[in-house]
Amino acid sequence: MTRAADTRPGQAATKPLGFVTHDHEQCVDTALAAAQAHCEAEGLRFTPVRRAALEILLREHRAMGAYELLDRLHEAGFGAQPPVAYRALDFLLANGFVHKIERLNAFVACAHPGADHSPAFLICSKCDAVAEAESPRTRGTLGDAARAAGFRIERTVVEALGVCPACAERSGA
């Protein structure tokens, strides 16, 4: 509810992040700064535990379970009980800084900081690696069916299961 609408198809999304290497330090810093700016603009409290949670997810750059995140937060001096992690995640999810991978019951930092988008994920069934891509607007066919049924779509989860390049090479070669 706190995000402005900025729906636009076809941004630079032909290369899903996640299966490539990149300047990670910078990508973490950029995302943290963007989150902080967003919170200041919206009057949200980017508290230490929230910031720490986001930083951990950004640094790991992979889907992480809530309890694993909780361990890291606890190591960093925060509380040790599940609600500590889940509440931070709730905040980050609500503001689009992280996404939940339903298939894995895990969470991943958003790869497109700042952009309001409809994410799609590529999930490797062998190693659970996750890459985020821009969602193809499912508004087309599915949207038609939904309208015909009187169903109002608010959000669409798209998760493609398959084999990532690394695992394909490992088993194929």
Add this chain to the structure above:
Amino acid sequence: MTRAADTRPGQAATKPLGFVTHDHEQCVDTALAAAQAHCEAEGLRFTPVRRAALEILLREHRAMGAYELLDRLHEAGFGAQPPVAYRALDFLLANGFVHKIERLNAFVACAHPGADHSPAFLICSKCDAVAEAESPRTRGTLGDAARAAGFRIERTVVEALGVCPACAERSGA
């Protein structure tokens, strides 16, 4: 947009199942018969507990948690422990007779018995009702991105969250 489960001719052929009424007795029987035929053709064992699990999901015609299904199976004389339900569900999932709704951690009988398809679901955030639609082939845009990354897609989960007609009317009116 093809539908097989609602076999009544001339009615609501463009609506995704789930938000419409229909001849349920017949739809259950048809689906059970189709499943049985499929198993016989494939040399699979359509055992009593598997059949019972499918029948329960078909009759309920809604997304059901594994433990709720387990209760029903137990009432029907089967074992009372979680693996009883999860193993039946594994079989039914593997053969396309039921689908898992990741978002709800729940299971629903397939609405297109016999058809090899890529389902998409409309999930009401207010009442958890679920309707199954044919998936718009997300192969297009997402498939391109996947290929570019060297990712081989095997299956795609599509779950649209929103408000069903009944809940929209209830809150809107």
Add this chain to the structure above:
DNA sequence: ACAGGAAACGTTATATCATGACAAGAGCAG
């Protein structure tokens, strides 16, 4: 018919994921 093997079933126990409820502290408007 029957022995051997694979698959399925039921059980106990445990692992994993998530939330309810409540008290104490932090930040802000009046």
Add this chain to the structure above:
DNA sequence: CTGCTCTTGTCATGATATAACGTTTCCTGT
């Protein structure tokens, strides 16, 4: 400073899912 709201931390519990193992069932080869 006071009252209010939001946030944090805690304990406790609920909800979802799987591991491991012995027994039964079914199929197959003889």
